[in-house]
Amino acid sequence: MAQDTTSKTHERAVEDLTTAEARAELEALALHLGRANDAYFRDDAPVMSDAEFDHLRNRNAAIEKRFPDLIRSDSPSRQIGAAPSDAFGKIRHTRRMLSLANAFTEDDVVDFIAGLRRFLGLAPDAPLALTAEPKIDGLSLSLRYENGQLRHAATRGDGETGEDVTANARMLDEIPQHLTDAPDLLEVRGEIYMSHSDFAALNARQAAAGGKSFANPRNAAAGSLRQLDPGITRARPLRFFAYAWGAVSAPLGQTQTEAIDRLTALGFPTNPLFRYCPTLDDLLTAYRDIEAQRASLGYDIDGVVYKLDDLSQQERLGLRSTTPRWAIAHKFPAELAWTRLDGIDIQVGRTGALSPVARLSPVTVGGVVVSNATLHNEDYIAGRDSRGAPIRDGRDIRIGDWVQVYRAGDVIPKIRDVDPARRPDWSTPFQMPAHCPECGSPALREPGDSVRRCTGGLTCPAQAVERLKHFVSRAAFDIDGLGAKQVESFWRDGWIVAPRDIFTLRDRFGPGQPRQLKNREGWGEKSAQNLFDAIDSKRRIPLARLIYALGIRHVGETSAGVLATQYGTWSAFRAAMSEAADPDSTAYAELIAIDGVGPVMVQSLITAFQVEAGTIDALAALLDIQAAEARASDSPVAGKTVVFTGTLERMTRAEAKARAEALGAKVAGSVSTKTDLLIAGPGAGSKAKKAADLGIEVIDEDQWLALIGAS
DNA sequence: GTGCCTCGAGTTCA
DNA sequence: CTCGAGGCAC
Structure with a gap:
C-alpha cells in the first residue's frame, strides 16, 4: 500500500527523540497531515495513500503522547477525526434524494394540508388521508437491489450524488442482502441510526481503548458507516428503518401504507409507530403520541413526517427543487x-x-x-x-x-x-x-437593503480573498490542491491576487523562475508539479462554471446555468453583456426576457462587465471555454414554451404547470411569438384567438395529456 | 399589490 | 439551514 515511503525513511523511535526534534517533527506532521486532510476532504485528490495517512497520524499521536507539552494548537489529532470521506467512490442517484419541507407549528400543518387540497382541486372538506411516522435522526441511505441482490448502497450526499458505502452496508444485520419476490429493480431508502444503548456502549469501549468518543448517536452512526475498513463498520451496532423508495420496476402498492407494508414483507425494518391518518385530527394526535414516547424510544427522533397516502396523488403533486410537495416534517421544539x-x-x-x-x-x-x-x-x-x-x-x-x-x-x-x-x-x-x-x-x-456593505470592492482584502475562494470553490473551478486555505496563503504573499494569476502561476513560479513553488514552505518538486497540472486541467471549463466563478452579484449556480444555456458560447455571452449596457438594444431586451432573469440581475451583470472588462477578458484569454449544450430530453415538450388557458377539467392550473415543467417545458402566462403550444380548455378567449392569429398550435386538455403520456 | 417559489449569500461544527 | 429578496403569476 505504501507507495510513498520517503517520509518514513529516516523515522526514529519516538523514545529516542530529543525535545527539539519532537517539536520539529510535530510541526512537519501538522503541515503534512493538514494538507493531506484538505486534499481528501475537498477534492478527489488524495496526496498520500490511506496506509501512509494512518501511519503519519499514529506517529503524530505517539509523539504527542510522549511530549504532551508540545501538542500544537493546530495539532492534527484535534482536527482529523473520521476517515477522510472522499476515499469513497461516488454514486449518482437515479432518482434524486430529497429533503423535506418543515412545519414548526400546528398552523403550518393546517396550511400544508390546505395547500394539498388546493393543488389537487379538492374541496376544503374533502377527505384526504395522510400517514405519520417518526423522523429518525440518523443519516439517509439508498439501497439498490437488482434481481433481488443488493448491488449498491449510497449516502444522500448532495441529493444528486452520494458516496458508495456498499461494502459497509453489506456488514449490517438489518439490511437484507437478498430479497425474494421483489421487483427486478428496487431502490429502498431509509435511515441508518444508532440506539442510545449501543451508542453508550460504543463510547465506553472507545474510551477504554483510548480512542475518541462521539458527541451524539447521529455522529457515531455517520462515523461508523463512513469507515474505510468495512470490518470496523461490522463491529458497530448500526440499525436501519426503511421509509421510502427510489426507482422501482413495479409499483410497491397504491398507497404509502401499502408500500410500507410491502417493504416490511420483503424483510426491511420499518418503524412500528407508522400510522395511517384519515383526518387532520388523527395526524396531530399521532404527533402528540409520538412526542410523548420520544424519551422512551431508545433512539433519537426530531419530529414526525406526514406523507400523502395516495401514491397517484403524490405523483400529481410532484416535486419542488429540493423537496416533494406531498410530504412535510413536523419538527419537535428545538433544544x-x-x-x-x-x-x-x-x-x-x-x-x-x-x-x-x-x-x-x-x-x-x-x-x-x-x-x-x-x-x-x-x-x-x-x-x-x-x-x-x-x-x-x-x-x-x-x-x-x-x-x-x-x-x-x-x-x-x-x-x-x-x-x-x-x-x-x-x-x-x-x-x-x-x-x-x-x-x-x-x-x-443601500435603501431597502438589510445588509451593510463595504464599498472597498476588490481593494478590500477580505472581498478579494473571498472572491478568490469562490472562484476555486467546488461549483466553480474546483482545482485539486488549490482550496480556500491555499488560495489565502498565496494571496497573502502576492502570488495570486486575481483569478487570472492562477493560470499564469507556472510561468511565474515554475521551473526556471527566480522564485519557485517547490521551494515554498510545505511544497516540493512533486506537489508543485501536481498543482500546475491540476490548474492546466481546469483551463478547459464549461461556460456555466466560468460565469458562476466570476462571482457576479445575484448570479449563482442556477442563473449561471441559465445564462450559459441561453447564449451557448463565451463570445456570444461576452458580446451580449457589453451590448446590453444600452437599454434600448436588442441585447438588453433578449437578456431581460430570459426566464429567471430580472432587472436587478441584468444591472448587476452589466455593471460587472463594465467595471471588470479588462480582468475578465484577460482571464478568458487563458482558458478554453466549452460551449453549453442545449439540454437533451426525451420528452416531446422539453424546451417548448407552453401556455394554458381556459378551464382545465382534469387538473388544477398549479398541477398542470408543475407537470409541464417537470418534463422540461417552460410555462408562460401569455401568448407571444415565443409560444410553441397553447393548451386551451373550455372558455378560452383572447389567448386562443391570438394563438390562432400567430399560427401557434392549439390543442385541448385531452390531447395535451395524451402528448405527455398521462391520459 | 400580494403571495408563492426559488435562488443567492452567509452561516456552524465535525 | 435560514433569511432576504428577486422574479413571476394572479
Whole structure:
C-alpha cells in the first residue's frame, strides 16, 4: 500500500527523540497531515495513500503522547477525526434524494394540508388521508437491489450524488442482502441510526481503548458507516428503518401504507409507530403520541413526517427543487441552552456584506458544543428595522447579555432569546461599524437593503480573498490542491491576487523562475508539479462554471446555468453583456426576457462587465471555454414554451404547470411569438384567438395529456 | 399589490 | 439551514 515511503525513511523511535526534534517533527506532521486532510476532504485528490495517512497520524499521536507539552494548537489529532470521506467512490442517484419541507407549528400543518387540497382541486372538506411516522435522526441511505441482490448502497450526499458505502452496508444485520419476490429493480431508502444503548456502549469501549468518543448517536452512526475498513463498520451496532423508495420496476402498492407494508414483507425494518391518518385530527394526535414516547424510544427522533397516502396523488403533486410537495416534517421544539454573549465580531463576505457573528461562552446544545452563532444583520441585533419597526424574531442583543441558543434545523446555531433581567448595567446597544473592519472603507447600507456593505470592492482584502475562494470553490473551478486555505496563503504573499494569476502561476513560479513553488514552505518538486497540472486541467471549463466563478452579484449556480444555456458560447455571452449596457438594444431586451432573469440581475451583470472588462477578458484569454449544450430530453415538450388557458377539467392550473415543467417545458402566462403550444380548455378567449392569429398550435386538455403520456 | 417559489449569500461544527 | 429578496403569476 505504501507507495510513498520517503517520509518514513529516516523515522526514529519516538523514545529516542530529543525535545527539539519532537517539536520539529510535530510541526512537519501538522503541515503534512493538514494538507493531506484538505486534499481528501475537498477534492478527489488524495496526496498520500490511506496506509501512509494512518501511519503519519499514529506517529503524530505517539509523539504527542510522549511530549504532551508540545501538542500544537493546530495539532492534527484535534482536527482529523473520521476517515477522510472522499476515499469513497461516488454514486449518482437515479432518482434524486430529497429533503423535506418543515412545519414548526400546528398552523403550518393546517396550511400544508390546505395547500394539498388546493393543488389537487379538492374541496376544503374533502377527505384526504395522510400517514405519520417518526423522523429518525440518523443519516439517509439508498439501497439498490437488482434481481433481488443488493448491488449498491449510497449516502444522500448532495441529493444528486452520494458516496458508495456498499461494502459497509453489506456488514449490517438489518439490511437484507437478498430479497425474494421483489421487483427486478428496487431502490429502498431509509435511515441508518444508532440506539442510545449501543451508542453508550460504543463510547465506553472507545474510551477504554483510548480512542475518541462521539458527541451524539447521529455522529457515531455517520462515523461508523463512513469507515474505510468495512470490518470496523461490522463491529458497530448500526440499525436501519426503511421509509421510502427510489426507482422501482413495479409499483410497491397504491398507497404509502401499502408500500410500507410491502417493504416490511420483503424483510426491511420499518418503524412500528407508522400510522395511517384519515383526518387532520388523527395526524396531530399521532404527533402528540409520538412526542410523548420520544424519551422512551431508545433512539433519537426530531419530529414526525406526514406523507400523502395516495401514491397517484403524490405523483400529481410532484416535486419542488429540493423537496416533494406531498410530504412535510413536523419538527419537535428545538433544544435550548442559555449562555453568555462574550462579543460580536464582524465578518466581511465576498460581496462586501458585513455580518455580525456572536462569540459565545461555549455551551452544549443538542449534544454539540457551540461557541459561535450567526446574528444575520444589524436589524436582527437591534430588534427593529431601519425605520424603527420591530421585526419578526429580532431581539435587542448586546454584548454581555445572557442569550438562549438553539440549533436551527439541528445544525446552525442561532440566538432565540435574551434575558433582560440579567443584562449587565454597562451594556449598550450594539453599533454596526460605519467602516469596513478589514479595509477601512466606508460601509454603507443601500435603501431597502438589510445588509451593510463595504464599498472597498476588490481593494478590500477580505472581498478579494473571498472572491478568490469562490472562484476555486467546488461549483466553480474546483482545482485539486488549490482550496480556500491555499488560495489565502498565496494571496497573502502576492502570488495570486486575481483569478487570472492562477493560470499564469507556472510561468511565474515554475521551473526556471527566480522564485519557485517547490521551494515554498510545505511544497516540493512533486506537489508543485501536481498543482500546475491540476490548474492546466481546469483551463478547459464549461461556460456555466466560468460565469458562476466570476462571482457576479445575484448570479449563482442556477442563473449561471441559465445564462450559459441561453447564449451557448463565451463570445456570444461576452458580446451580449457589453451590448446590453444600452437599454434600448436588442441585447438588453433578449437578456431581460430570459426566464429567471430580472432587472436587478441584468444591472448587476452589466455593471460587472463594465467595471471588470479588462480582468475578465484577460482571464478568458487563458482558458478554453466549452460551449453549453442545449439540454437533451426525451420528452416531446422539453424546451417548448407552453401556455394554458381556459378551464382545465382534469387538473388544477398549479398541477398542470408543475407537470409541464417537470418534463422540461417552460410555462408562460401569455401568448407571444415565443409560444410553441397553447393548451386551451373550455372558455378560452383572447389567448386562443391570438394563438390562432400567430399560427401557434392549439390543442385541448385531452390531447395535451395524451402528448405527455398521462391520459 | 400580494403571495408563492426559488435562488443567492452567509452561516456552524465535525 | 435560514433569511432576504428577486422574479413571476394572479
